[in-house]
Amino acid sequence: MWHIYGHEWAIEQLRSNIRTQRVAHAYLFTGPSGIGKSLLALRMAQALLCEQQTGDPCLQCRTCRRIERESHPDVRVASMATQASAAKAEEAARQKELKIATIREWQRDLALRPYEASRRILILHDAERLSEEAANAMLKTLEEPPDYATLLLVAHSNDLLPTIVSRCRVLRLRPLPRDQIAAALRARGASPEQADTLAAWSNGRIGWAINLLNDPAAQATRRERLDVFIGLHEADMAAALQWAEQRAKEYRSGDQATVLEWLDLWQSWWRDILFVGANCAEAVTNIDRRATLTRLAQQIPPAAAFAFLQQIITVSQQLHENVNPQLAIEHLVLHFPRSGSWRNVT
Incomplete structure (x- = not known):
């Protein structure tokens, strides 16, 4: 079986494609980060090459295990991470796009017949980050793929060339219900309260929730960042500008992902304030902070x-x-609505 929580409709579609021998030359898996796209692409590769050939990956045969370890000679994986691993540390920190060199190497590998x-099977993660040149090179492959190849593209957003999307069979993964995520977390040992909290935090992203369950330090970091945001509501402008300076230093030092995580969390906080104000408490993400939000x-x-x-x-x-x-970031905090200063918000 596929060992994936949720997304039954997508699994059934892929299983049916394999069993009826109607596998497309290219698939595009899209959806928010942490929703299960990468795992679904991996399971699809395993199901296609599994020694049992039932339409499902057995996950036990030598082929399935090698694909899981990324050591199978006929399954190639490329991503921002693999691109960065081939570069010097300073250059890797500056990379924001999948470069054409990465796609060219991918294409050279694709030209080889199965071993x-x-x-x-070629799996490309972070497909939404293809540079213009890389996207055009990818398009040529999608237009004339070898008959022995299957391309699996994974993207965190729909920000791809329409011509690329049109040449793929697209599976848009949707967030899972909170109760389904909470049940999955309880099955993995979470307490009922912890499961409910992480399910709410996840916004339907099952993979994100499982990763956080296994990372108490990340849970603590998230809570600490919320404490900072709550403190900013009462802090003076100097403290807010100091926070902005710290984030800017992180960003310039190459830790862009951390700064974007801060901003994503801040978005969820202000959405929650709006939800509570509109009497939509069931939509609140940060359910462990209901009193402060109210x-x-x-x-x-x-x-x-x-x-804001x-x-x-x-x-x-x-x-x-x-x-x-x-x-x-300084411009952002200058517009931050603090107690007694709502008139300054534009």
Whole structure:
């Protein structure tokens, strides 16, 4: 079996494609980070080459185990991580796109006929981060793929060339219900309270929730960051600007992912304030902070909360577009609505 929580409809579609021998030359798995796309692509590769040939991966045969370890000669994996591993540390930290050299190497590998199996499978993670040149090179492969090849593309967003999307069989994975994620976490040993909290935090991302369950330090970090955000509501401008300077230093030092995590969490916080203010408590993500959210929702006008949420989203987008991180984050905190200053929000 596939050993995947949820996404039954996607598994059944892939299983049916294999059993009826209607496997497409290319599949595109899309959805939020941590929702299960990478695991589904891996299981698809295993199901295609599994020695049992039932349409499901047995996960026990030598082929399935080698694919799991990324050591099978006919299954090639490429991603931002593999690209970075081939570069010097300083250069790797600056990389923000999948380069054409990565795709060219992928294509050279694809030109080789299968060594052991009946087909060659290429898995490309972070497909939404293809550079323009790399995307055009990928498009040529998708237009004329070898008959023995299956391409599995994994993307965290729909930000791909429409021509690439149109040449793939697309499976858009949707967030799972909280109760399903909570049940999966309890099955892995979480207490009922912990399972409910992590399920709410996950926003339907089962893989993200499982990873966090296994990482108490990451749970503590998330709580500490929320404490910082709560403190900013009462802090003076100097403290807010100091926070912005720290984040800008992190970003310039190459730790962009951490800064974007801060901003993603801040977005969830302000969405929760809006949800509580609109009497939609069931939609709240940070359910362990309900009392604080209720207090702030009573103090902050919805227009001010919505305006600042939009500011956070804008800054996140700007950072992806290579703006000056110091200016962008400082501009954000200058618009931060603190007690007694709602009139300053634009």
